[in-house]
Every structure is written in structure tokens, then in C-alpha cells.
Amino acid sequence: MIDATPIGTNVRSTVATYSGILDDLRRLYAGTKDGKEQGYTLADFSYNTGSLRCPTCDGTGQITMDVQFLPDVDIPCPDCGGSRYQSKAFGIRRYSREGGSGLSLPELMSLTVEQARQQLTAVKKVLERLDILSELGLGYLTLGESTPALSGGEAQRLKLASEMGKAQENALFVFDEPTIGLHPLDVRTLLAVFQRLLDKGATVLVIEHDLDMIANADYVVDMGPGGGDTGGRIVALGTPEEIANNRESVTGKYLREVLSVP
Numbered sequence: 097m098i099d100a101t102p103i104g105t106n107v108r109s110t111v112a113t114y115s116g117i118l119d120d121l122r123r124l125y126a127g128t129k130d131g132k133e134q135g136y137t138l139a140d141f142s143y144n145t146g147s148l149r150c151p152t153c154d155g156t157g158q159i160t161m162d163v164q165f166l167p168d169v170d171i172p173c174p175d176c177g178g179s180r181y182q183s184k185a186f187g188i189r190r191y192s193r194e195g196g197s198g199l200s201l202p203e204l205m206s207l208t209v210e211q212a213r214q215q216l217t218a219v220k221k222v223l224e225r226l227d228i229l230s231e232l233g234l235g236y237l238t239l240g241e242s243t244p245a246l247s248g249g250e251a252q253r254l255k256l257a258s259e260m261g262k263a264q265e266n267a268l269f270v271f272d273e274p275t276i277g278l279h280p281l282d283v284r285t286l287l288a289v290f291q292r293l294l295d296k297g298a299t300v301l302v303i304e305h306d307l308d309m310i311a312n313a314d315y316v317v318d319m320g321p322g323g324g325d326t327g328g329r330i331v332a333l334g335t336p337e338e339i340a341n342n343r344e345s346v347t348g349k350y351l352r353e354v355l356s357v358p
Contacts, residue, residue, distance in 0.1 A: 098255050099272045100248030107156050108144055112205060112239040114254055115229060117222045124219060125201045130188040141201055143180035148188075150176035157240070179206065180240065205240035212239055228260045232289060233282040249277045256289065264298035275306040283308050307354045310347065311336050318347045 103114060112118040122141035125131050140146045142155075149155035153173035157180040161169045172178035179185075179202040189198035199215060207215065209229045216222050229235065232253040237246075246254065252274055259269075275283050283306060290300050302309060310316060316339045318332040332338070332345040340351040351357075 097270050097272075098252055098259075098274070099270075100252045100276070102248070103243040103246065103251045103254065105244050107158065107242050107244060109243040110205075110239065111209070111229075111234075111237050111241045111243065111254065114243050115225050115257060117225050117239070120219070120222050121201060121204065124222075125188055125190060128188060128190050134188065136188065141185070148181055148185040150180055150182045152176065153180070155180045157242075176202075206238055208236055208238050210235040224261070225257075228257050229254075231285060232257055233278065233285055247277070249274075253286075260289070260292070262296075264293055264296040267293075267298045269293060269298055269300045271300070271302045271304075273304060274302065275304060275309055280308065287312050307350055310339075310351060311354045316347075318342075318345050320346060 103109060110118070112121065119138070122138045125141055126136050126138045136148070140148050143149045143157075144155055146155075150157075150173055152175040153159050157173055157176065157178040158170045159173050161171060163169050173180075176182060181202040185202050186200045189200050190204075191198040204212060204215065209226050213223060213226045213230065213235075216226065229237070234250065234253055234257070237250065243251070243254065252271070256274075274286060278286065287309070290302075293300055302313070304310060313336055316332070316334065316336055317330060318339055320327050320329065320331040321344075332342040332348060334342070336351060336355060337357060339345050339348045340355050340357040342348045345351075
């Protein structure tokens, strides 16, 4: 069930951890020249338990202020600035083939998915996952962004990203209004993602009002005729073209324009 409910309440969950790329990035930095010289391992780069996590906020990136008579207020950690890491972590840098000053892991975590793709072109496994996030229209999210803070639509697409690339034979995906808040061009991207799921053997069931989404369906169950107490009945069944030609369907009236059905 790929819905828009928030991805938990744990502030330690980030886009990088949920998408599964942080472990690969920690391994990458442990293997750098700087990391080897300092004797750091993959475990040291964990902002949950590693030696490089910020001791002030314990790697959460924020501290809670007790405001008398008011709810507690969370603010960015004054020592790490929300990066979750102490200053030592900024000294372990990964240099590209082109040279330059290099990037530390905390600096990389502050980049957007699109920016990180440019920095990690040689790290195939990570790049593949970043490409999926980008294809789903999440390229503007930062790798260190806390997942509980994501909108419903963002959470839904991040959940979908975690399923991409797996064998989907006999899998049933149920999506609840996945186009909410999306630009029409992003809807086209989402349709391409659904097609990839279908090509891998999945069945995709979408609860939707978007006409472009409905027009691209293999089969439509049109509910109505109205909303709320005036709905709840099956008005029409069939392909988008059959719905468009059904005079009982309000959806069909507008679908005719999209499909250019006379």
C-alpha cells in the first residue's frame, strides 16, 4: 500500500537512510585516503552510534528547548548546525578525479539529490538509487532531509522508490491519489514509473481523479455519480474509451476531451 501517510516520527530517518544509500556512502568515506589515515571504519561514520556523530545532539541534528508553559521547541543543533556530525567528520574528504577541495560526508548529505548525482557519477550503486529518486521528481530533496518532515506526496514517492528495481511478479501495488501536488510533466514521469512496475510483473491499482492518469489506465471503475452521500455506486466499467462513450458517466464527459473521442 503506497499511500501518503508520513514515514514514521524518527528524526534519525533521512532520505539517505530510507533510500538505502547512507551505508554505501559511509563505506565510501571509510575507504578514502583521509579515512584510512585516521583509522576510521564504516561504523565511525554513523550519525546514530559512530564516533564522528555530534555529541551535543547525539546525531539528531537538533536539540529540544523546554519553553515554560508552551510546547517544547526543536531547533538546529548550535554545535553541528544540523549536520549531525562533529567537526572531525568535515576533515575526511573525498576527492573527484578532477581534483578540487573535495567533499566531506556531512557536506554531501547537505546536497540535493540532483547535486549529489553530479558528485557521485563513479559510484554506480548509489547513482542508480539517486536516479530513481530523480525520476520520481524528488531531485530537490537533500540527502540529509528528515523523512518525518516530508509532505504526503513526497513520502508516497519515496516509498515507491524503495520498491523500484525489485522483481514484482505477483505483487499488487495500491496507490491513493499519487498525482496530488504534481505538475502535469511529473504525472507523465509517474506514468512511466508505473509502466516499469507493470513490465516487472506487478499489478497497479490507482485511486485517482487526474484525467491523464485515468486516460492511461488499462481498465477503469468509475464511482459516483456524485461525491459523499450522493456517490458510492459503480457508474461505469471498462477501458478509458468505453468510459468516455458512456453517457451516464460524468468522468466520461471530461475524458472525451482528453482522448479526443467524438
